Amino acid sequence: MSQANPPGVPIEARPGCLRVTETYLCLEGEGVSLGCPTFLVRLSGCNLRCWWCDSKFSSFDESEARELGWEALRDMALESGAGWVSFTGGEPTFRGGGEMESLALLCRALRGAGRKVKVETNGLLLPAALDGAVDLWSVAPKWDGSLDGGAQSTPAMRFDLGALAEFCRRFGGGGLQLKFVITSDSRGLPRESDLERVRSILAALPEARRTPVLLVPEGLSSGADYAARCRALGEAALAGLKDFWRGWDLRVLPQWHRVLYGDARKR
Numbered sequence: 604m605s606q607a608n609p610p611g612v613p614i615e616a617r618p619g620c621l622r623v624t625e626t627y628l629c630l631e632g633e634g635v636s637l638g639c640p641t642f643l644v645r646l647s648g649c650n651l652r653c654w655w656c657d658s659k660f661s662s663f664d665e666s667e668a669r670e671l672g673w674e675a676l677r678d679m680a681l682e683s684g685a686g687w688v689s690f691t692g693g694e695p696t697f698r699g700g701g702e703m704e705s706l707a708l709l710c711r712a713l714r715g716a717g718r719k720v721k722v723e724t725n726g727l728l729l730p731a732a733l734d735g736a737v738d739l740w741s742v743a744p745k746w747d748g749s750l751d752g753g754a755q756s757t758p759a760m761r762f763d764l765g766a767l768a769e770f771c772r773r774f775g776g777g778g779l780q781l782k783f784v785i786t787s788d789s790r791g792l793p794r795e796s797d798l799e800r801v802r803s804i805l806a807a808l809p810e811a812r813r814t815p816v817l818l819v820p821e822g823l824s825s826g827a828d829y830a831a832r833c834r835a836l837g838e839a840a841l842a843g844l845k846d847f848w849r850g851w852d853l854r855v856l857p858q859w860h861r862v863l864y865g866d867a868r869k870r
């Protein structure tokens with residue numbers, strides 16, 4: 604049955620359980636662990652309402668959520684054979700108190716068994732329960748690129764520079780990557796307003812200097828068109844090396860799953 608979490612309020616899970624949309628084995632599609640065999644756990648529920656969200660079935664709609672015990676999830680992840688376990692969403696950090704404890708137990712158990720744990724987040728929340736339980740935070744700040752000027756940020760889509768600075772201070776230099784999705788204009792070129800937004804965020808984050816910064820073309824196209832958008836974004840980044848991007852740990856990367864499988868789910 605379709606459910607929606609009220610904005611800002613997570614739906615509670617039964618004790619010992621997590622609200623899960625889907626799990627599957629895949630090749631990691633993004634970032635510094637791109638291409639690594641990964642057991643993906645898509646958690647349900649999100650604190651934002653991005654109109655362009657490509658996983659509404661798992662973010663604020665939650666129509667496919669089911670509750671699974673953390674020990675069952677641990678066994679599924681270990682059984683998969685993958686060296687990485689990635690928690691995505693929805694928003695993995697947007698949990699009720701009991702569910703967050705279950706997530707922390709699961710992450711610690713996986714690390715104890717020698718697996719690497721990655722958490723993808725919009726970077727608004729940094730739960731203390733996950734201290735020391737995550738190998739790689741993948742933080743993707745959100746904004747509304749359809750708005751002109753100003754902060755380009757709304758309650759539905761926003762970022763928090765203070766929270767981003769805290770991520771950088773605590774996890775930069777090995778445990779963090781910053782991911783920015785760049786949309787394209789009508790010519791297929793990276794949208795300058797998105798690149799300017801990224802630069803303005805990073806300019807306010809001197810703590811991010813040692814952190815991998817990922818520029819990822821939006822995933823609303825595939826095939827030759829997507830390759831062309833990747834090339835255009837790469838050329839824009841190279842053109843900025845003598846200017847803003849000088850010395851940054853910058854990576855222009857595709858979404859690998861999109862290159863291999865297009866729009867197919869569970870890839």
Ligand code: SF4
Pocket residue numbers: 649650651652653655656657658659662663692693694725745
């Ligand atoms: S933060 Fe991510 S999961 Fe949540 S609505 Fe925005 S795009 Fe979707």
